[in-house]
Amino acid sequence: MNKCQKIKNMQVFITETKEEVYPLVKKLIPEGAVVSFGGSVTLSDTKVLDGLVNDGYKLLDRRVEGADVHKIYRDVFNADFYLSSSNAITENGELYNVDGNANRIAAIAFGPENVIIIAGKNKIVKNLDEAIKRVKEYVAPKNCVRLGLDTYCAKNGKCVSLNKENPEMSDGCASNSRICCDYIISSRQRIKDRIKVILVNEELGY
Numbered sequence: 541m542n543k544c545q546k547i548k549n550m551q552v553f554i555t556e557t558k559e560e561v562y563p564l565v566k567k568l569i570p571e572g573a574v575v576s577f578g579g580s581v582t583l584s585d586t587k588v589l590d591g592l593v594n595d596g597y598k599l600l601d602r603r604v605e606g607a608d609v610h611k612i613y614r615d616v617f618n619a620d621f622y623l624s625s626s627n628a629i630t631e632n633g634e635l636y637n638v639d640g641n642a643n644r645i646a647a648i649a650f651g652p653e654n655v656i657i658i659a660g661k662n663k664i665v666k667n668l669d670e671a672i673k674r675v676k677e678y679v680a681p682k683n684c685v686r687l688g689l690d691t692y693c694a695k696n697g698k699c700v701s702l703n704k705e706n707p708e709m710s711d712g713c714a715s716n717s718r719i720c721c722d723y724i725i726s727s728r729q730r731i732k733d734r735i736k737v738i739l740v741n742e743e744l745g746y
Contacts, residue, residue: 548633549729551736558742561658562591565623568656568736569597573620576600576612578644581686582625582658582745613643617651624648625745626659627679628671629737635726636671638680640719648735649724655735660744668725672709676702680720682746689717 555561565588569575575597583589592599600616602609616622624644628636635657639645648655665671676699684694692700692713699720701711712720729735 548727549732550633550726551733553736553738554741555738556741558586558660558740558744561586561738561740562588564738565656565658566591566595568654569621572598574598574600574618575621575623576616576619576647576652577622578624578647580623580625580658580745582660583623585660585744586658586740588623588658613641616643616647619647619652621654621656622647622652623656623658626657626663626737628665628674629657629659629663629739630665630667630671632667633727634668634671635724635735635737636668636675637724637726638675638720639722639724642722645722645724648726653734656738657735658738658740658744660740660742662743663745664739675699675720676707676712679746683719684717686746687719689715689719691715691717691719 553564555564575592576599577583577589600612600619601607602612626635627638630636637645637648665674680699681693681697684691692715700713701707710723712718726735
């Protein structure tokens with residue numbers, strides 16, 4: 541994964557355990573910073589969100605009862621830090637992400653001054669073809685089940701597009717609950733170290 545740092549202009553950190561993640565995040569985010577985050581099982585697995593709340597960071601948190609979610613989606617673009625995981629990370633250092641509302645991939649691509657991506661070793665794949673396959677066979681079905689969405693993949697454990705020969709990246713179901721609507725590949729970055737990737741030597745999230 542050194543290519544991610546040397547070629548892609550992303551800063552890479554490696555931890556052995558999930559318990560090491562939040563202390564590292566806390567070092568990266570200064571006191572008083574405005575922080576937001578995307579939906580992520582990995583952030584829950586690593587207790588990062590709990591830590592941010594307990595340590596009194598200024599959170600743009602759409603989970604708060606009565607929160608204006610759409611306003612938060614837009615305020616995120618002015619945040620100092622945005623935290624997320626990645627659906628897949630290739631051995632060549634590309635981040636591959638698929639979104640339903642596009643708020644997460646939009647923030648990764650542009651807006652927040654810093655983006656921190658936290659990913660377990662299970663997210664690392666050989667190339668973009670494997671990244672696409674991972675989302676269709678595993679990530680999307682798991683997340684649709686978790687969110688209680690009425691999609692083909694939630695019921696059948698894989699994307700409907702896999703029933704045909706040579707499906708395209710964006711092929712999928714026509715459900716209004718579909719979460720595979722927008723796609724982003726983050727490759728070389730113009731702003732050096734804006735994206736910081738924390739790789740954890742454990743399996744985390746989907």
